[in-house]
Amino acid sequence: MLRGFRHRLLRAAAGRLRSKTVRMRNDAPLVSFTFDDVPDSAYLNGARILDDFGSRGTFYIAAGTCGKQEQHWRVILPEQVAALHARGHEIGAHTFSHVNVQLLSARGMRAEIRKNEERLRQLCGDIRIENFAYPFGDLSLPRKLQLQRHYASCRGIYEGINAGRIDLGLLKVEPLYGRVADADPLASLLDNVVRQNGWLIFYTHDVAEAPSHIGCTPALLEAALRLVQELGIEVVTVGEGLKRIGRAPKIASTAADFDCLEANSAISS
Numbered sequence: 001m002l003r004g005f006r007h008r009l010l011r012a013a014a015g016r017l018r019s020k021t022v023r024m025r026n027d028a029p030l031v032s033f034t035f036d037d038v039p040d041s042a043y044l045n046g047a048r049i050l051d052d053f054g055s056r057g058t059f060y061i062a063a064g065t066c067g068k069q070e071q072h073w074r075v076i077l078p079e080q081v082a083a084l085h086a087r088g089h090e091i092g093a094h095t096f097s098h099v100n101v102q103l104l105s106a107r108g109m110r111a112e113i114r115k116n117e118e119r120l121r122q123l124c125g126d127i128r129i130e131n132f133a134y135p136f137g138d139l140s141l142p143r144k145l146q147l148q149r150h151y152a153s154c155r156g157i158y159e160g161i162n163a164g165r166i167d168l169g170l171l172k173v174e175p176l177y178g179r180v181a182d183a184d185p186l187a188s189l190l191d192n193v194v195r196q197n198g199w200l201i202f203y204t205h206d207v208a209e210a211p212s213h214i215g216c217t218p219a220l221l222e223a224a225l226r227l228v229q230e231l232g233i234e235v236v237t238v239g240e241g242l243k244r245i246g247r248a249p250k251i252a253s254t255a256a257d258f259d260c261l262e263a264n265s266a267i268s269s
């Protein structure tokens with residue numbers, strides 16, 4: 001029981017403590033569409049719809065699960081990951097085996113990062129994986145600090161619009177779940193993004209006519225893209241979003257880079 005309490009306390013601390021804060025310096029509001037895990041329908045339907053709108057998305061992939069049949073979907077095939085990258089979509093990282101980062105030691109976390117990146121490089125060539133999403137949205141403070149040093153940004157499932165001073169260790173999101181009948185709140189959400197000159201990051205999983213409870217229909221994705229287009233808001237990948245807010249992705253690959261990166265963000269934010 002004490003262990004469970006400690007676990008909840010650590011998770012709450014990790015969610016509340018802003019550990020990689022920067023001030024956004026974007027000229028205009030931004031919207032991103034992100035996909036977690038990634039079901040093959042997010043490739044077959046999601047990426048196709050984004051392409052139709054001339055937009056690109058960010059797909060957070062757990063490379064160790066590619067091609068597997070999960071409870072709600074089949075995970076994207078290795079060749080589909082390569083095709084996504086070739087079509088200009090951003091490949092982001094989950095953990096290699098989709099393990100919850102709360103269950104990992106620092107060493108275990110490093111192994112998951114390395115295996116995922118090696119596999120994604122095998123599939124996509126010399127690719128830089130710059131952005132991460134926490135599997136299940138779960139995090140702990142030690143793993144958050146570790147991941148935010150390695151990746152330019154980490155995205156959770158805490159809801160809200162990114163605006164003003166934000167935490168690159170835990171970017172906020174809004175779910176894009178359900179059917180087109182659920183699209184009503186989107187307009188006011190997008191009004192808020194414009195008013196706050198913010199960055200709205202949608203996230204979903206499968207994109208199917210009969211989606212899971214954490215997916216959406218093709219029609220809902222199209223409706224969201226149409227609204228964004230009508231408002232003249234730019235759709236960006238997460239990597240592009242970091243450039244627009246004046247925080248171009250910089251990957252720390254050595255201990256010296258880590259120090260430099262942290263010093264820079266402390267000085268300039």
Ligand SMILES: [Zn+2]
Nearest residue numbers: 036037135136
């Ligand atoms: Zn996931």
